[in-house]
Amino acid sequence: MKKDVAVIGAGMTLFRRRLKETGKELSFLAAKMAMEEAGIEKKNIDMIVMGSAPDAFDGIHMKGENLLDGAGGAGKPYVRVFNGGGTGVFAPIAGWWHVASGVADICMVIAEEKMGSCYPHPQTAFRHIWDPVIDRPLNPNLVWLFAMEMNRYMTVHNIKKEDIARVAVKNKRNAVGHPCAQLADPNITVDDVLNSEMMAWPVQRLDISPPSDGAAALIFCSEDVVNQYTDDPIWVEGVGYNIDSTMWTNRDLYFPRYVSLAAKMAYKMAGIVNPRREIDFAEPYDPFDYKELHHMEGLLLCDKGEAPILTREGVTQRDGDLPICPSGGLLGVGNPIAATMGQKVCELYWQLAGKAGKRQIPGDPRIGVGQAWGDIMQMATVMVLKR
Numbered sequence: 001m002k003k004d005v006a007v008i009g010a011g012m013t014l015f016r017r018r019l020k021e022t023g024k025e026l027s028f029l030a031a032k033m034a035m036e037e038a039g040i041e042k043k044n045i046d047m048i049v050m051g052s053a054p055d056a057f058d059g060i061h062m063k064g065e066n067l068l069d070g071a072g073g074a075g076k077p078y079v080r081v082f083n084g085g086g087t088g089v090f091a092p093i094a095g096w097w098h099v100a101s102g103v104a105d106i107c108m109v110i111a112e113e114k115m116g117s118c119y120p121h122p123q124t125a126f127r128h129i130w131d132p133v134i135d136r137p138l139n140p141n142l143v144w145l146f147a148m149e150m151n152r153y154m155t156v157h158n159i160k161k162e163d164i165a166r167v168a169v170k171n172k173r174n175a176v177g178h179p180c181a182q183l184a185d186p187n188i189t190v191d192d193v194l195n196s197e198m199m200a201w202p203v204q205r206l207d208i209s210p211p212s213d214g215a216a217a218l219i220f221c222s223e224d225v226v227n228q229y230t231d232d233p234i235w236v237e238g239v240g241y242n243i244d245s246t247m248w249t250n251r252d253l254y255f256p257r258y259v260s261l262a263a264k265m266a267y268k269m270a271g272i273v274n275p276r277r278e279i280d281f282a283e284p285y286d287p288f289d290y291k292e293l294h295h296m297e298g299l300l301l302c303d304k305g306e307a308p309i310l311t312r313e314g315v316t317q318r319d320g321d322l323p324i325c326p327s328g329g330l331l332g333v334g335n336p337i338a339a340t341m342g343q344k345v346c347e348l349y350w351q352l353a354g355k356a357g358k359r360q361i362p363g364d365p366r367i368g369v370g371q372a373w374g375d376i377m378q379m380a381t382v383m384v385l386k387r
């Protein structure tokens with residue numbers, strides 16, 4: 001019988017381009033913060049889930065084993081999960097299933113990434129992910145691949161570049177209230193984005209989130225013991241995941257079908273029939289500004305092609321009718337791949353628990369959805385939390 005699972009604590013380190021702390025130290029700091037917030041000690045934790053990928057960032061093999069003791073996993077059941085950018089929500093999904101299944105009463109999830117160790121640039125780690133026959137002769141990189149997707153999305157829906165730039169402006173301004181933020185900017189404008197360096201048309205420098213080092217932690221607790229730690233738990237209502245065709249050339253890139261399928265799985269579990277009306281705020285994955293819009297549509301929070309309109313009208317602002325990325329997202333806080341769990345699930349917990357500080361959404365949010373996206377534009381992971 002599946003048990004109900006609550007979140008009782010979260011922690012998050014600074015996100016920066018090159019932090020002096022090692023991956024172990026970052027994991028320790030995030031775990032310590034989460035345990036202090038939850039009011040528990042290491043002895044209370046039954047098992048550890050680590051989310052971190054790929055090994056090439058840290059420059060070592062068996063990174064999961066290397067991070068074990070820093071994450072509090074020594075002498076405890078321990079597992080590492082990873083699926084690229086999707087890890088930011090898949091790691092907490094793994095924490096959820098270990099508690100929901102009864103394997104553990106309390107499971108701590110730590111997500112870590114040390115991108116600054118990858119020289120000359122973290123992009124180097126992705127040189128060998130491509131199909132050796134079809135893709136590699138083109139000498140691809142992720143920026144121009146996503147530029148093609150962005151172009152397709154803009155072309156199908158006749159979207160103006162300034163409507164996409166508004167996402168970068170919103171998120172970098174939202175990040176001003178985040179204590180961990182790497183690229184917060186209270187004064188950024190749409191013109192700043194449109195005048196920034198062209199990377200691969202139509203992607204410009206300020207359309208992209210920065211490489212980052214950092215870690216985040218979450219503590220999941222079974223319904224059987226949660227009353228020992230809190231009188232006001234935040235519950236996991238639904239989880240979803242989906243992976244599409246490996247070959248990005250086999251799909252029309254204007255709509256992330258894999259996100260919609262993962263979202264439907266999570267909404268069905270959560271009993272959500274009308275996401276736009278029932279969800280109070282969302283943290284879709286935003287490594288590029290167009291991806292927030294793309295993923296809003298994939299999460300069924302609006303119709304296809306409607307997300308730019310909602311953004312232009314102010315609906316997605318922190319004080320709007322449907323706040324999107326009130327944390328500041330990856331664009332404002334930073335993008336340490338797996339550790340973006342901090343913005344995508346930790347933020348759901350903090351908002352619903354009323355602990356988001358300067359980032360707190362007005363009103364009384366009760367349901368939030370977080371989503372991550374990984375592999376080569378094909379993996380989606382979704383989690384719904386409820387107060």
